[in-house]
Amino acid sequence: MGPAALTARAHGRDPAWVRKGSLTAVLAALILVSGAQARGLDLAQGSSLDAYRGRGSWVSIYDGRAWHDPERVIATLAAHDVGTLYLETSNDRQRADVVRRDRVARFIDAAHASGIAVVGWYLPSFAKPRLDARRAVAGARFRTAAGERFDAFALDIESTKIRSIPLRTHRAVAFAASVRHALGPRYPLGAITIDPVGALYWPGYPFAALARNISVFLPMAYFTARTSGPARVRAYSAANVNAIRTLVHDPAFPIHPIGGETRRATISELRAFLDAADATGSVGSSLWEYGQTTPAQWSLLASH
Numbered sequence: 255m256g257p258a259a260l261t262a263r264a265h266g267r268d269p270a271w272v273r274k275g276s277l278t279a280v281l282a283a284l285i286l287v288s289g290a291q292a293r294g295l296d297l298a299q300g301s302s303l304d305a306y307r308g309r310g311s312w313v314s315i316y317d318g319r320a321w322h323d324p325e326r327v328i329a330t331l332a333a334h335d336v337g338t339l340y341l342e343t344s345n346d347r348q349r350a351d352v353v354r355r356d357r358v359a360r361f362i363d364a365a366h367a368s369g370i371a372v373v374g375w376y377l378p379s380f381a382k383p384r385l386d387a388r389r390a391v392a393g394a395r396f397r398t399a400a401g402e403r404f405d406a407f408a409l410d411i412e413s414t415k416i417r418s419i420p421l422r423t424h425r426a427v428a429f430a431a432s433v434r435h436a437l438g439p440r441y442p443l444g445a446i447t448i449d450p451v452g453a454l455y456w457p458g459y460p461f462a463a464l465a466r467n468i469s470v471f472l473p474m475a476y477f478t479a480r481t482s483g484p485a486r487v488r489a490y491s492a493a494n495v496n497a498i499r500t501l502v503h504d505p506a507f508p509i510h511p512i513g514g515e516t517r518r519a520t521i522s523e524l525r526a527f528l529d530a531a532d533a534t535g536s537v538g539s540s541l542w543e544y545g546q547t548t549p550a551q552w553s554l555l556a557s558h
Contacts, residue, residue: 302442303537305371305405306470306510309528309555310338310540313361315345315353317545324360327544332368334556339365340408340540343393345377346385346415351392359398371405375446379415380425387432394437408444408472409433411464414455422456427463434467446472446512450497451490452480461501470508470537471498477527478518484526491530506535514542516551524551528558 311331313320320327331339341361343352352358358374365372374393378386394407409430416422434443445468448459452475461471475494477487491511499507513519513527524541531539541547541555 302440303406303470303508305338305373305442306444306472306508307538308337309335309558310340310373310510310538311336311547311555312340312512312540312543313342313545314543315342315348317543320544321354321357324357325364328361328364328368328370330544330552331365331370334552336370336555338371338373338405338538338540339544340373340375341404342410343374343376343396344389345410346379346382346389346413351389352396355396358396359400359402362396362402362404363398363400366402373406373408373444374404375408375410375444377410377413378429379413380422380429381415383425383429383432386429387436390429390433391436394433394441394443406442406444407437408446409468410446412446412448412456412474419457423458423460423463427460430464430467442469444468444470444472444510446474447498449473449475449480449494450501451493461498462503465502465504465507470510472510472512472540473498474542475511475527476514476542477523478515482523484522487523488526488530491527492534495531495534495536508537509534510538510540511536512540512542515546516541516543516548517546519551521550521554524554525558528554 313327339361341358343358344350362372374396376390376393378390380386390409394404397403411426416425430445437443445464447461448456450459450461450473473494475491477490481487481490491513495509495511498509499505511531513524528539541551
């Protein structure tokens with residue numbers, strides 16, 4: 255997760271709504287490009303979203319220092335009252351359905367011993383649909399030797415490897431439906447998504463179509479790639495949550511925004527992001543990513 259979302263910033267400029275302060279026009283445009291239907295209520299009623307609640311931190315398969323010592327990562331999260339770890343299990347470029355299985359097990363076992371939830375996530379390319387579905391399901395079904403498992407699983411739907419937007423969209427929706435079918439209607443399945451008011455690389459992103467099989471959306475609201483300053487960060491962050499709910503025609507759809515990147519974010523901007531998540535009734539919020547989070551930022555998470 256990450257690079258594709260960051261490339262969407264147009265020539266280094268903020269989106270028009272940030273420059274002009276007009277959210278209404280953006281929401282109207284988003285509604286026009288959405289041709290999908292709202293999801294049924296059965297997923298919201300059947301899925302426990304506890305793993306997505308509260309504050310969280312993210313670890314990708316490329317964060318070597320974190321993978322070297324899973325127990326230290328969990329100790330850091332516990333010390334700062336971070337309730338959920340989001341842990342990447344694989345992507346389409348890897349050889350294994352679940353990479354570093356022994357370390358994944360250590361993360362899960364240590365987290366659960368500390369009362370921390372773990373949400374696994376997989377990044378598909380949509381170039382090989384069967385491979386993508388198999389790896390996502392394998393991640394969700396992973397078990398440690400002690401019998402522990404992920405508390406939830408999320409699909410990172412952002413890849414642009416399929417250049418045709420209609421085909422990419424079709425495969426993304428089919429991918430989510432396939433994983434949902436395999437895991438059952440009550441599984442807390444998330445979708446890591448673009449930020450609808452900032453990303454330009456996936457027009458007509460299928461929020462409403464995905465919502466039929468997704469329990470919670472986790473938009474990559476990386477404000478450091480979009481704008482700056484607490485007021486603008488707060489407005490941008492809230493706009494993403496409101497835009498998604500407008501697109502899926504559900505003012506209470508569960509959303510967990512991801513803020514970042516932490517290495518470029520000021521404390522006041524991070525506070526504004528967290529405030530916006532709380533003010534919009536998001537089920538939780540998290541920061542991208544663990545390896546870049548500073549002591550001051552950890553302290554903010556612990557106290558906010």
